[in-house]
Amino acid sequence: MSGAELDAALLEELRLRSRLNALVHERAEAVREAEKLDARATLAGADAELPEVAGRWRAVAERVTREIEEHRTALRSQEAVVARLRAPREPT
Amino acid sequence: MVTALVIVVVLLVAAGAAAAITRSRASEPKRALPPQRTPVEEERALSGDVRSLKPRDVVAYEGTDYLIDRTIHFDEDGFTWQEHLLIDAVSGKKLWLSVEDDEGVEVAIYEPVAGVDLEPGPASVEHAGTTFKREERGHARFRIERSDEQIPESGQMEYADYSAGDKLLSFEKYGSGGWEASTGSVISEHVLDLYPSK
Secondary structure: OOHHHHHHHHHHHHHHHHHHHHHHHHHHHHHHHHHHHHHHHOOOOOOOOHHHHHHHHHHHHHHHHHHHHHHHHHHHHHHHHHHHHHOOOOOO | OHHHHHHHHHHHHHHHHHHHHHHHHHHOOOOOOOOOOOHHHHHHHHHOOHHHOOOOOEEEEOOEEEEEEEEEEEEEOOEEEEEEEEEOOOOOOEEEEEEEEOOOEEEEEEEEOOOOOOOOOOOEEEEOOEEEEEEEEEEEEEEEEEOOOOOOEEEEEEEEEEEEOOEEEEEEEEOOOOEEEEEEEEEOHHHOEEEOOO
């Protein structure tokens, strides 16, 4: 194992965790926006297009959910890479 | 005169021996340093440390991604612990994550008990067919840190902790408010996936 290889693997894992944090926040905002527009759409005089706009935010949330799962899968793989690089070598 | 000469000779021999040892050590191949961190500390440094969680961090637990909405810091005569309010933005589900670092890290997950009139007091409490025995009761100072960066709230609270095997029953009372009950269980910190914020 080279130190540089391990450092690169560790950095990639940190990048994935950071990106997952950002994506979970992004999905939460999309869900909140959709819920807010759904509620506004029930008010008297509400614009008829609000439910459709809310639907677009829900679509964003679904897309981000898929992206989260892709990144989580990548994180699991990266964890395995790091674990292999950090494990002691078997005696030859 | 003879005594002084003997002392000088002894000092010169000692200095020579010290120099020889130093040269010998310098020429030895360098040994690998022992690891500075335990495997658990290494994992915490890399994957996130449950003891350093803060608002806006993300905690993935049992397939759900929770945002930390707020963190309550407790201090009872110098003994400190934290509780984090976890919220799933998709389902709205809320959990409390408790973290104590006292001769090892103890992590527990709690869910508020709603619609039940429960209060601490006796040495045991019945809830949902389980008898919980009192573990401890006390007062602590608290400070609330929120994700929306509002001015932190602080004050005094009272708590009472009960347990029945792996099951936990916790009571908390803030200021003049009533008792809030929650049930929970101890979990391994390694079942949590942490996505720290910057």
